[in-house]
Amino acid sequence: SQTIHQWPATLVQPVGSPLSLECTVEGTSNPNLYWYRQAAGRGLQLLFYSVGIGQISSEVPQNLSASRPQDRQFILSSKKLLLSDSGFYLCAWSVRGASYNEQFFGPGTRLTVL
Amino acid sequence: AQSVTQPDIHITVSEGASLELRCNYSYGATPYLFWYVQSPGQGLQLLLKYFSGDTLVQGIKGFEAEFKRSQSSFNLRKPSVHWSDAAEYFCAVGSRSGTYKYIFGTGTRLKVLA
Numbered sequence A: 001s002q003t004i005h006q007w008p009a010t011l012v013q014p015v016g017s018p019l020s021l022e023c024t025v026e027g028t029s030n031p032n033l034y035w036y037r038q039a040a041g042r043g044l045q046l047l048f049y050s051v052g053i054g055q056i057s058s059e060v061p062q063n064l065s066a067s068r069p070q071d072r073q074f075i076l077s078s079k080k081l082l083l084s085d086s087g088f089y090l091c092a093w094s095v096r097g098a099s100y101n102e103q104f105f106g107p108g109t110r111l112t113v114l
Numbered sequence B: 001a002q003s004v005t006q007p008d009i010h011i012t013v014s015e016g017a018s019l020e021l022r023c024n025y026s027y028g029a030t031p032y033l034f035w036y037v038q039s040p041g042q043g044l045q046l047l048l049k050y051f052s053g054d055t056l057v058q059g060i061k062g063f064e065a066e067f068k069r070s071q072s073s074f075n076l077r078k079p080s081v082h083w084s085d086a087a088e089y090f091c092a093v094g095s096r097s098g099t100y101k102y103i104f105g106t107g108t109r110l111k112v113l114a
Helices: none
Strands: A003-007 A010-013 A019-026 A031-038 A044-052 A055-058 A065-070 A073-078 A087-095 A109-113 B003-005 B010-014 B019-021 B024-026 B032-038 B044-050 B056-058 B064-068 B073-078 B087-094 B102-104 B108-113
Touching (some): A010 A019, A019 A109, A031 A073, A044 A065, A044 B102, A055 A065, B003 B102, B010 B019, B019 B108, B044 B056, B044 B064, B073 B087
Antiparallel strands (some): A019 A073, A031 A044, A031 A087, A044 A055, A087 A109, B003 B024, B019 B073, B056 B064, B087 B102, B087 B108
């Protein structure tokens, strides 16, 4: 069966520090991968998605970037964190090329920027 | 513009009472439709989905949802709520065109009274 991992589970970082959040998927190949941010009291905002290694689409201009160095690995990064980057970050995957596009979510990373 | 509206931010029901969570969408064509549930500090779990066919879909945990094209709605229902149903519920739409992107509603937080 497929599983999706995210780490760390929680992170507290000072403003201006770098960020690296990692997401890995097991049990599937060639998945589509997604990064979402969930701010308090708001829905989920799609930040990035990827349909293959090195292929990243950005949905919202921001202080963050994403990379996909391996087929089942998706990394969210920042060079200098802002207070507004605080939130709950969710990684998700879906089957590429399927006639439907159900997404499966990881457990999330709670990021607090102080 | 494409959008998903969940008009109820908070809903409180008594255990054993029936539940209906509303979801309306604005989309160029009939999208894929999803309901997810999120327990505090956790990722999202898929409750049910609509792709085509029967407009009344059954999901996990005793939930069901009805797609009404004329009303652009996909409301979630449960005949008898359990205390463990307390969580946040998200409606989402996905494109049939293969862009693999979801649009999420802002969520409805459900509180269950004993």
